[in-house]
Amino acid sequence: MLKPLFVSSFLLAAFAVAQNPAVPEPRAGTPIADVGFVREFGTPGAPGSFRARLSRAGAGLAWLQATDHYVSLDAARKTTHGPEDWLLLATSYAGAPGESDHALRLLVDGDSPLGVDPATAEWTAVDIDGGVKFTLPTPSGLVLEKVLRHDPKARGFVVEIALRNESSTVVGNVPMRLLGPALVLPHESSLFGQLAVSIAAATDGTHPVVHPKAGPSQKLELDPKMLSFAGSTNRFFGAFLWPADDAARAAIVDLSADTLPYADDPDSRTHAATVTRMRYGLTLAVPPANAETRIVYGLYLGPKSFRVFETLPEPQRFAPILDVDLTPPCCGVEVPGGRAMAKLLLRLLGWFHDLVGNWGLAIVMLTILVRGLLSPLNYRMQKSMRAYSARMAVLKPKIDALQKKHADDKAALQQAMVALQREHKLIPPLGGCLPIFLTMPIYIGLFTALRTAYDVRQRPFVGWIDDLSRADNLLALPFFPHQLNLLPIVWMVLMAIQTFRQPLPTDPQQRQTMMIMRYMPLVFGVMLYGYASALMVYMVTSMVWTFVESAIIKKKLGPIDPNVAVMAPTPM
Numbered sequence: 001m002l003k004p005l006f007v008s009s010f011l012l013a014a015f016a017v018a019q020n021p022a023v024p025e026p027r028a029g030t031p032i033a034d035v036g037f038v039r040e041f042g043t044p045g046a047p048g049s050f051r052a053r054l055s056r057a058g059a060g061l062a063w064l065q066a067t068d069h070y071v072s073l074d075a076a077r078k079t080t081h082g083p084e085d086w087l088l089l090a091t092s093y094a095g096a097p098g099e100s101d102h103a104l105r106l107l108v109d110g111d112s113p114l115g116v117d118p119a120t121a122e123w124t125a126v127d128i129d130g131g132v133k134f135t136l137p138t139p140s141g142l143v144l145e146k147v148l149r150h151d152p153k154a155r156g157f158v159v160e161i162a163l164r165n166e167s168s169t170v171v172g173n174v175p176m177r178l179l180g181p182a183l184v185l186p187h188e189s190s191l192f193g194q195l196a197v198s199i200a201a202a203t204d205g206t207h208p209v210v211h212p213k214a215g216p217s218q219k220l221e222l223d224p225k226m227l228s229f230a231g232s233t234n235r236f237f238g239a240f241l242w243p244a245d246d247a248a249r250a251a252i253v254d255l256s257a258d259t260l261p262y263a264d265d266p267d268s269r270t271h272a273a274t275v276t277r278m279r280y281g282l283t284l285a286v287p288p289a290n291a292e293t294r295i296v297y298g299l300y301l302g303p304k305s306f307r308v309f310e311t312l313p314e315p316q317r318f319a320p321i322l323d324v325d326l327t328p329p330c331c332g333v334e335v336p337g338g339r340a341m342a343k344l345l346l347r348l349l350g351w352f353h354d355l356v357g358n359w360g361l362a363i364v365m366l367t368i369l370v371r372g373l374l375s376p377l378n379y380r381m382q383k384s385m386r387a388y389s390a391r392m393a394v395l396k397p398k399i400d401a402l403q404k405k406h407a408d409d410k411a412a413l414q415q416a417m418v419a420l421q422r423e424h425k426l427i428p429p430l431g432g433c434l435p436i437f438l439t440m441p442i443y444i445g446l447f448t449a450l451r452t453a454y455d456v457r458q459r460p461f462v463g464w465i466d467d468l469s470r471a472d473n474l475l476a477l478p479f480f481p482h483q484l485n486l487l488p489i490v491w492m493v494l495m496a497i498q499t500f501r502q503p504l505p506t507d508p509q510q511r512q513t514m515m516i517m518r519y520m521p522l523v524f525g526v527m528l529y530g531y532a533s534a535l536m537v538y539m540v541t542s543m544v545w546t547f548v549e550s551a552i553i554k555k556k557l558g559p560i561d562p563n564v565a566v567m568a569p570t571p572m
Helices: 007-019 246-251 319-325 338-356 359-394 396-405 410-423 430-451 486-501 508-517 520-527 533-557
Strands: 036-041 050-055 060-070 086-091 124-128 131-137 142-151 156-165 173-179 198-202 209-211 215-219 227-233 237-243 252-261 274-285 292-303
Touching (some): 060 292, 086 237, 156 274, 198 252, 227 319, 237 246, 246 252, 246 274, 246 292, 338 359, 338 430, 359 396, 359 533, 396 410, 430 533
Antiparallel strands (some): 060 086, 124 131, 156 292, 173 274, 198 209, 198 227, 215 252, 227 237, 252 274
């Protein structure tokens, strides 16, 4: 597994921890003297609690830890926790080394009527109940105010931006851009598919706009007046801003996304790691004298999960996020029904977990349910195939004669074969492929669901499988691939045994194809070697079911005739 590390950001957080070994309890109304300071929001361990480093320089967010999540399973198991255990969720870093784009800064393009650059100026700051208020008087007589207030019920913050007119003659509007947070890419994000994206969704429920293309400040094609939310994601978490009212929505004039290389990724030569962040274009109307213009936004910083979203004040707002995540990745083409299947499987998985209290066991139960439902259909398919084989065996002499007669004319042989089957009213049991067509959407749906399933993050199963969102990693190896993942190897062995147990067709061409197919378990095993153990638990359980089911069917119906494949008519 490739492991992109956000080294500089994590060291920045560690440095901040060293400089702030204990964060004092702030008192409301107390001015903040330090340019950079750390604050805790909520009680560590409680849902929606955070620890953040803020800066009066630009009134920005340098980094943010989710104190209800942990960097590892070992950290989560500690009886007491400190800053070194909490998950670094968002940082200011995104782009070339040395760049310090603190999130939530207000940027100006070109000349500004304010007479000062709010992104670099030192704001005054005071502690308020549950947050911090920044204020910036400007030479123009306008005063900027930014309030960051903790909102644990919404798992984030309320962000207020105000423009107050104290003595200004400026008229018109003040254009600015609000820089969104850049989410950290932990090593667990190195999986198939685009997992770090910028996303925006409309209030009319249309499919959200996703921007995974690399490049700075590329505009998203979505009407800002229809905005429901917009932000960035990684594999398990999201950072999304949404307007609290119509005035806040009307203030947004455009949305642009930065998707930049993961500069500190040591594996960047072999893994196209990127980070994303959103820029929100704002226009604030200059108010009359002694009045203000104030806009209010919500900022969500938390997991992407149906179960978490259901605890929010507006459970359906962020549903489009999972619509994007649950779109099966298949060469850029959406698999029909894959998203609906992934949603259904996630719901069933959650129900099984609530029943037994273990996500790994829930995956096993879900696999048994799915394969059990398909077993009657598979049995009828096997039975029809054997019946078809028996009838075709009677025609074997005639088929051999046709093959000899038309040995040099494949088209004529195919026509003669079709005519023979029509004469004897023998139609191949096309329903035999139906279990495969039903199983593949389920497999793709589960693959898609588990690749971004927050619920299995840092969830143990049994023995050495202590995190279902990562490879099972039985042993560390001093050579490539650097870790021994047992589950993919078990699956490869079981799949190979099952494949070699199937009889080879008597037809030379079909026999050669079958010989090549016997090496497919090795190919797929290598492809999925570093994948999440949650998926491998499903695949191993499914393969064990196949062994048992095949043995029962063989005992009841007898072995498969190796001549069936060659005697079936070849499609045009």
